[in-house]
Every structure is written in structure tokens, then in C-alpha cells.
Amino acid sequence: MNWNRLLIRIVLIISFVGVNALILFGISSVWSYLNTGADRSSRLHLNLEEVQTYLPKVVWDTSRVEGRPIEPRTLAKIERDYLNGWYVKNTALFSNNRYGVKDYFTDSAQAKVSKILDYNSSNKSSFKQTTLEHNPKLDFYSADGTQIYFTDTNVELYQEAYDNGVPILEKEETTSYKVIMLLEDGFWRIRHFTKAENSEIRQKQAEVLSDSIQNLLKNMKGLNYYPQDTPWDVFGKKYSDSTIAKDFGLIKNMGLNTIRIFIPYEDFGAAHVDGKKLEKVKSLLDIAHENQLMAVVTLFDFYGNYDVFDWTLTHRHAEQVVNALKEHPALLAWDLKNEPDLDFNSRQKSVVMAWLRKMHEKVHSWDPKHPITVGWATPEAAINLSDKLDFISFHYYRDISEFKSSFDKLKSSVTDSNKPIVLQEYGVSSYSGLWNGFRGSDEYQAEYYKEMQSILKEADIPFLFWTLYDFTQVPNSVVGWRPWRKQPQKHYGCIGLDGKPKPAMKYLTQE
Template sequence: MSELRLKLLVWAALLLLGSLLALLGLRGLGELFRTAQQASTLEQALNLIEPRRAAPGRLEWLPDDPTPRPLEPFRRDEITSDYLLAHEELSHTHFTGETTGLRSYFQSGALEDALLMGQGPSGVMVDWKHRLRLHFYAPDGATVAFSDTYWYAQVSRQSPARLAERTLEVVMQLDDGNWRIHHWRLLQERPLPARLLPVSTAGVRGVNYQPRSHPFDLFGPGYEPREVLSDMRIGRMLGLGTWRVFVPYPPPPGYRQRLESFLSLAQDQQVRVVVTLLDGYTRYRFEDFPKVFAHLEELAPLLRHPAVWLVDAKNEPDRDYARAGQELVIEFLRAWSRALRYYSAKPITVGFIEPHPALVPELEVLSFHHYGTPAQLERRIEGFMKHQKPLLLEEFGFHTQRNKLPDPHSELEQAHHYQQVLQFTHRYNLGWLAWTLYDFDRGAMPGGRAVERHLGLLRADGTPKPVVQVLAGQPAPPLGWSERLGKWLVFWPLLLLGMGLLLGWRLWLTRRAA
């Protein structure tokens, strides 16, 4: 009996122990599942910014203030990483209103401020060029205080673009292995004003320059200073003292050295330069500002070069309205032109086909492009004069491709076109830049347009066209009988051919019916 009771007690103990182990196992699995779920939620929160990433770019630490002890390099790296991630998440919140990820980077009063951003008007906010200066590092290694001066751009449908430099005082604490912003305070904010510089375009005579050896790639690997110098001397003999050039974006390697060489040659030859930026850029995304401004900072010393007369923010942005949206293009250019003014201290223009009224107040010079008739040009000039800005006919030209059907032109027609255009520019006292110095017998043309090869003042072999006489102040040579008849030489043969085909078809139908 005692042996049976002992066995029962053993089995009961084993059963109780098994139950306890099962309960502990289930609790452990539950805890493991809960931990995994929390990790998944945290990972989702940390990755919320990925669909619309607006990376602030490089962060720079300025020399520290005197502190109780130095900040270890690995701690500085941790703070740098977590602080930039916090700004990325803040940009994402401003764009989407989604605030879930903010708690991963903000706590206390800073979190309350960050959450308010999700309740405001949606739009794009991006910041860059963060410059941090350490003021305090706690002995326990878990608290730092620093100031941060950075640039930011903000735009929404409810308000125009805002570009400013801001300084914050920030306190970050180490929580569970991550640095979070607990407190911050705005110390200073400096919006960029649209201050305008005095400038005149009267008497400006110039050209849009593309080299013969590698057209539409001036600052690429084929850049040749001797060719540029020769062309500048030729341009000066033609009375073309202002040259417009294009800096591509993204820029090719070595472009900065080539642009510096070009500007030095221009200064030696007493040629003034219009530098057109962001050539080829069509996105107009505020999220691109960190990279675009890094490019601008690299260019800034050259934009202050004595040879630079005018900075052109963008070439023909109105061609991009359909792709990027007119409102976004204008707001991007508004912020971009103010930043250019800050970095270059030179007058600003935009190479519009048709200037947009909303951007006119931001510009010193109102530039426009015209490839229509001289009569149309006069009407456009009179319309633009209401803005009371110096006017620049930044592009105009006339092709000389004789086999361009149904609109062939000759070199004599080009000379007469220039003669009429320059009469209007003289009458209204505005500057002009012709397109372009040379015809091109090599290289790819924009959009594959063949007429781009025949818009030069000089032929591809360097010999002058009759239009050079007009530039020298002489009358254009008389038009020949072929120019006077013009399109009739094309129209009548086509008409007669069509009538002959129609008559032949009627005769064939008549015979077949018989």
C-alpha cells in the first residue's frame, strides 16, 4: 500500500512539474512572440520614411565648446546617425501626416512638437547642411546638448515655398541603446529675402556658345581651352561680348576645373558670361535639394567670379510644366533663385520661353526666348515691358537648312531675319544673345532636331554667313528670286504633283468603267 501511495505521489509530482513547465513554456513563447511583434513594429516605424526618403545629407561637427569631458568618437557617430534619422522621420511626417515613427526618435517636449507637424498642412519639408557644435556631455555618457544650424525648404499647397537658415538648441538622451531628442528650442531663423541688384541689359550683344568639336557638351572631357580662346577672339571681332554657357546636372567629373578655365579665359578676353545652371534637370523635387545645394556650394566660388555677369537659374523650365507640374516648377525655382542670390551675389534670371508672372518679382532680369517672326517679337516685348524689368532676348535664331521641308530657309533669309530682330532690340533698348555661333557637322542634337545643325552665325568650317554683315551694322544682302518666292517653290510643285495624281486616278477610273 505504501509502495502504491509513493508511486501516486511521484506521478502527481511529475504531473505538477510538467504542468508548470508547460505554463512556463507557453509564457516564454508568448513573451518571445510579443518581443518579435514589438521588434517588427519598431522596424516598420523605422522604415516609414523609406517610400519618400528626404535624406538631409552630410552632417558636420564644428569645434566643441569646452565640456566636462571629450565626446568619444563612437558616441559622436551614434548621435550623428540617430539625429539624421530623426530629421528624416520628421520630413516624412510633414509629407504624410503619419506620426507612428516619431516615438522612435523623439521623447518628452520634443515629441509633442514633432506630433504637431502631423496635424499641419501636408507638403514637403527637407533640411540639409547641418552644422553641430557640442556644448555639454554628461559624465554618465547618456546626455548631450548641442546647437544645430542648418538650411531647410518647406512647401505646401496652402503656402509658397519657404527657404531659411535655422539654429536649434538640442538635448539628446541615450534610451535603450538609442539616442533620442528630448528637448529642442529655436534660437534663430533667417529667411532669405528677395533682395534685387541693379543691372542693365542695354547694349548687351552676345551668343549662346557651343563648341564645334563637341556641341552641347562644353564642360565634358572634350573641353579644349585653345578652341575656346580662338572662338572668343572670333566672337569679339563679331561684337559678341556676352556669352551664355550651360552647366549640366548631374555634373560630369572635372567640370568645375573646366568652368574655372572658361571663366578665366573670358576675363582675359573681356567677355561677360551668363552661367545657366541645372541643365538637363527636370524633376523639380524639393527632396533633391540636399544634392542640388551640395552642387551649388561647390560652384559658389566660381559664381562670384569677375567674368560672371548673370546667373541663369534654369533653361526653359516651362517645357517641364507637363511633366513636373507648373506650380511645383515655379515654387522650386522661387526657392532656388533665392539660394543662388545668397551664394553668388550676382543678378539672377531664368531662361523662360514665356516668363511666368509669379516668378518675375524674384528676378533682376526678365529673360525670354523667341524663334517666331519679328512681328510677333515686337508684340511680346511690348507685353513684357509692363513688368518694368530689364529685358534680355536670351535666345533667338533662324535656321539655314535649305532642304527642311515644308519650311526651308537660306542664309540670305537668316540675314534679313536678324536685321529685323535687331531693329526691334535697338528700338526697345534690350540686350540679346543669338543662337548660336557655329553650325554643327558632328555630335548629337537635342531631341534629334536636324535644324539645330544650321542655326549658326558661322558655317561649320568657320566661314561667315551673310548674317555677319548685319552684326557689323551693314544692311543684309538683297534676297534672290528663290528667297522671294520662298515657300511657293515648295507649294506649287506639290500642288501640281497632287493635281496630276488626282487627274491620273480619274482617268484610270474612267477607262475601267468603260
């Protein structure tokens, strides 16, 4: 009985202490809130990660400002809140939801946005849009630092219209806006926002490829490159200059002149490209140049979103890569995306094509000197954008007997008969095992290349075969985990796991 009383007393004491601790914690939290003010991120219905999905290019002109001079830190805050205003408006136009609008628009501006949303909602309409570039010219900054006026010139806007969830229209426009923003509660809100007459639309001049580049494209003989020990991870922690130099020496001795390399989107930091990895790419290109090899750089590998709301992130990725590499003497061409046609069904062909068209336009604006292509997965898909791309690239892993007819059909579909058409990926595995009925062999692979190289030589078709080495490991992200797909993928090389040339090497070596 005494033990029961003691146990009850202990429970009561612990409960009393616990309740008082909770009361003190609540009081301290209220005190802290009253002294520090509410965190704006908790009031905004969009978290920081979501806001970071919108990164259009912004170039300010502050050369002629009436009023007080603008401080860089203030300008950065204004840009942040202005872009956040665009972001929440873009999101609201698609979802017809007002979350976040009050945080970046004054009461009068909110009323205008609400009127648009009410109209869209009543008509079951919505719009998915993004802006790609802003060029604000700062006109006025008040002496008390609470008002700002600027003209946002040449705003690139892309918009998709939906009727009851069904896409009905896509539109691009370049326009300007007159904007007034007010400082309220420590944050800049949009007070006035109207379209202005746009008199500064920049004309895009087409660049003609030089004869020397055209000749390089038409005489392309090479391969898609991965080191044997680090396939699909060339620029990771195990990157080795000595390994690259050894491999490129082998490629040169084979009489080849071109390599194709890949920039994995997420692995390189997506919109915030890893500078250290870019330095490794430059190092690889240096070694390629030393070995008289040119490089086709594929800007997007392992990327498959294409959504309008993702465009500014992919543009920042491509812009950083292109600007970092465009002056390198080993750079031959840009490949916008590896096999985007494989995403036509899952992402909708219209969505993928819109992304490619705009990416082509942007890459060309950043680097008008180097040719641009797309690595289509099939010859049938390669007709897409054939009028815009500088050369056509396609992959072929089907029966060799159908190749020539497929190529001829593609060639006849391309309106410019002088435009180079490159067989950018092809090959056959020498794997022999349970998962292919023991039908493969080194000799079978050699016979494939003997026949294929004869066709390519006779038709004078530029080529990049797949690939230099057999691999011990293939990531699941490449072909999935299924062994009947994964095991054959390990044996496409013309050099075996033992480091010795396979019989196919004889037919891939150029005189």
C-alpha cells in the same frame, strides 16, 4: 540496364553533395551573423541611396561644450543619425508610414511621432517637408559618451500641406529646436525634440547692383556658346583650351561682349559636383576674360524634378558652383534655370515656382554681388519673379512679326522700368530639307537676322543669339529623336559645318 543504374547513382551522389553544401552554407551564414551583428542598413527600411537624397547644410558650433570634449568622428556620427532622423520623419509625414522611425527615435520619442501620424492618417492629411539649413550649438556631451544635448538654431523648414492628396498650403519658417540624443546599440537616437524660442533669425539685406553691372547688362551683345565638335558637352573629355581660345577670338572679333554657358546638373555630379569639371569652367572663364568677354552662367540645365525632397541636393550643387566661380572677373550673372516654364504642366507651376524662389534666395546669400536671372522660354512667362530677379531674360523663336508687341507687353508688365530686359535666346535655322519642306536657306536666315537686329538696335534691347556654329550632332536629350525637330536644330549657327561664315554673320557682327 547497367547504364541506367550508373546514371541513377551519379544523380544521387550529386544531389547528396549539393544538399550538404547548402546546409554548410546556411550554418556558415548563421555563424557569421551571430558574430558580426545585424547590418543596420538591412533593418532600416531606407537604403543608403535614399538617405543621400537629403543633404541640408549643417554648421556646428562646438565652442562651448559642457562635459567631455567631442571627437570629430563622434560628431560626424551624431550628425548622420540626426539628419537621418529628420529624413525618416519627413518621409513618414508625407506617407503616414512609420518605416525607419524606430531606428532613429527612442521609444518615448517614437510615441510622439506616432501620435502625429495617427492624427494625420485619421484626417487624411499629409505633409511634404524638408529642412534646408541647420546650425546646431553643442551644449553638453556626457562623460561616458552616451548623451548629447544641443540647440539646433535657425533651422530653415519648408512644408507643403495636403488634404486627401490635394495641396492646400505651403509654408516657410525659421525656428530652433532643443534636442537630446542617446547612444543605444551603437547608434544615436533622438530622445527629446521640442521647438525653442528663436532669437537669432538673421536679417537678409538687399544688395543694390552697381552702376557698372547695370551698364553691362543693358549693353549685353553676345551669344549662347557651344564648341562645334562638342555641343551640349563643353566640359567633357574633349574639352580643349585651344578650341575655346579660337572660338572666343572669333566672338571678340564679331564685336560681341557676352557669352552664355550651361552647367548640366547630372553631368556635373548633381549634389557632389565634379571638381575637375569646375576647373574646366574656370579655364573657360579665364579665356573669356583674356578676350574681354563676360559670361552668364546657367546653373541648371537638363534638370526637371523640383520636388521638395530634391531641394537639398540642388542647393548643394548650386552652392559648390557659385562658391567656386563667384570671384572670377569674367562672371557677369547667374541664370538659375534654363526654360523652367516648359515644366509647368508636367511638374505643376506652383512646384517649379517654389523651387525657383528658394534657389534665388540661396544663390543670393552665397553671392550677393552678381545679378540673378531666369532663362524663361517665352516673353509671357518672363513676368514670373520679375519683382525679385535683378534682370529679366526671355527666349523667342516665334514669328518675327510678333516680337515687338510681345516685348512691349512684357516691358509694360514689369513694375521697375529701369530693370534690364534681355532677349537671351533667339534665332532661326538655315536647314533646308524634307523635314521643313525645303523652305530654309542661308539667305532666309540672313534676312531674319537683318530684320531682327534692326528691331533690337532701334529698341535698344540686349541680346544673346543662338548660336555660333552649325553642328553635326544634336543629342536626343536636347530636342528628342524626331528628325523634323533634330535636323533643323543642327543649322542655327552663323558659321557653317565647313568653318566658313554664313551670310547671317554680316548682320550679327557689331560695329
